[in-house]
Amino acid sequence: MARTDGKAVFVPYVIDGEIVSASITREHKKFLEAELETIVTRSPHRVEPRCPYFGRCGGCVYQHIEYEHQLALKWRQVKETLRRIGGLKEPPMRPFIPSPIEYRYRNRITIHVRDGVIGFFRRESNKLLAIERCPIARDEVNAKLADLCGSNPHDGHYTLRVTDGPRVFTQANDGVAAAMLDLVDRLIPPAGGTLIDAYCGAGFFAKRLRARFERVIGIDWDEYAITVAREDARDNETYVVADVEAELGARLRSIASASHEGNSAVIVDPPATGLTKKILEILIEYRPTQLIYVSCNPATFARDLAALEQSFGIDSITPLDMFPQTAEIEMVVKLTAQSSYKRLPAPPIVR
Ligand SMILES: C[S@@+](CC[C@H](N)C(=O)[O-])C[C@H]1O[C@@H](n2cnc3c(N)ncnc32)[C@H](O)[C@@H]1O
Structure with missing residues (x-):
């Protein structure tokens, strides 16, 4: 988040502490939205995203941030939210429990099919982006995605899971x-x-x-x-x-x-x-x-x-x-x- 003329400007895919040039894409009453153009000063926490769909797919927005720093940002976000909305001065925060694996952890994904496109929703859009492989999903789930892509599926939503259990809520990682x-x-x-x-x-x-x-x-x-x-x-x-x-x-x-x-x-x-x-x-x-x-x-x-x-x-x-x-x-x-x-x-x- 940056500021200009007293308004907050949200610039996705930037890391705290970076200096970037960005162009305003949407103006709202209380805040602005912008798109990143060039990075002038790069964060030491910036890493190469592993996914070819990064930036277009609506799913992962933190892939460009080193994992430890993702946790630090989320931890700070929880603390600030509890202060701002919950009115807690000193929330008794414990350290983050990290995921043992940073990619290939999801045991289920929901894939959408419309007019022959098989994939996820595009970022901030109700249009679909064709996906062949999702790097945060487990290999078994990606194998099922390959099967789905080869099966000429009808329009609809398909939840692909590691185990073929009953269709009830289960934790994803x-x-x-x-x-x-x-x-x-x-x-x-x-x-x-x-x-x-x-x-x-x-x-x-x-x-x-x-x-x-x-x-x-x-x-x-x-x-x-x-x-x-x-x-x-x-x-x-x-x-x-x-x-x-x-x-x-x-x-x-x-x-x-x-x-x-x-x-x-x-x-x-x-x-x-x-x-x-x-x-x-x-x-x-x-x-x-x-x-x-x-x-x-x-x-x-x-x-x-x-x-x-x-x-x-x-x-x-x-x-x-x-x-x-x-x-x-x-x-x-x-x-x-x-x-x-x-x-x-x-x-x-x-x-
Ligand atoms: C986040 S999931 C948690 C499920 C479970 N605790 C777990 O960890 O697997 C939320 C659950 O709440 C149920 N649910 C949502 N609103 C509900 C309501 N008003 N009354 C009863 N169940 C509700 C859903 O069916 C779902 O199973």
């Missing part, structure tokens, strides 16, 4: 997904009581933690994901097809009235839009002892945090690099109820 499970396992103290895995998908977190709780309840509105979760469920696991907004309050109410009150843990792993006002109110009202918020969007997380702070203290924020070479950021936040025994009426949340 196995190495980072494993690190995320280890992290959540470490963050939740020796437990007992009930764990609610809200937005559980096929039970990714619930399965890992089921041995540590008397009872585990998973909630997801995707019935296929819940069917998968139920397949190897043990006696202490319950999976419910429901909207988290409709189900979470009732479940927390019944935990609060049962004998193990004060010893409940909730994991929320919502989509990028974050939590709804109603869900925030439920969490604030019932304040489970431990709350883990898994977020793929620092901005919506920071917004939600401003509300959650009424009932919870923030212990730690750990960013994870699920998607190297892209601007995506995943993070795991550990919160603890400030007083688990006193249930106060929820204060209004203003958005």
Whole structure:
């Protein structure tokens, strides 16, 4: 980001500290967009992108940045977002958990087919760019892409996966997904009581933690994901097809009235839009002892945090690099109820 005439100018494919010449391509009321023309002073963190589609494909925008520096930039972005939107002066940030591999990590990609073009969306466009190989995808996925390209496919969307499992949400980077499970396992103290895995998908977190709780309840509105979760469920696991907004309050109410009150843990792993006002109110009202918020969007997380702070203290924020070479950021936040025994009426949340 640069500045001119008091306005911010966004120049993609530039690295902080570089001096470049760029031309303004679009003017908005509050900011400008520009395209890079020449690099006058090059960043020591600049590297050669590995992908022939870099700059045209909408997927990876950080391939020109050395991996360590990608992590430093994302870390700073999380911190600044939490300060600016969440109002946190000193967010308790932990170091980034990197991806064990920087390329060939994606175990699934979604390919679009339209009018004979097989590929991804072009940058800032709804037009397709033909793709033969994606360097952030695993070799098995690229083999399936080659098969698709050779099969004269109909128009539509095709999710190509390493394993031909059920069509439910799964984490895209196995190495980072494993690190995320280890992290959540470490963050939740020796437990007992009930764990609610809200937005559980096929039970990714619930399965890992089921041995540590008397009872585990998973909630997801995707019935296929819940069917998968139920397949190897043990006696202490319950999976419910429901909207988290409709189900979470009732479940927390019944935990609060049962004998193990004060010893409940909730994991929320919502989509990028974050939590709804109603869900925030439920969490604030019932304040489970431990709350883990898994977020793929620092901005919506920071917004939600401003509300959650009424009932919870923030212990730690750990960013994870699920998607190297892209601007995506995943993070795991550990919160603890400030007083688990006193249930106060929820204060209004203003958005
Ligand atoms: C980011 S995924 C997380 C899945 C799981 N925690 C995992 O790691 O595999 C989000 C999940 O939330 C579910 N979902 C989104 N909105 C929901 C809602 N309002 N109520 C219930 N489930 C919802 C989706 O079906 C999806 O499985």
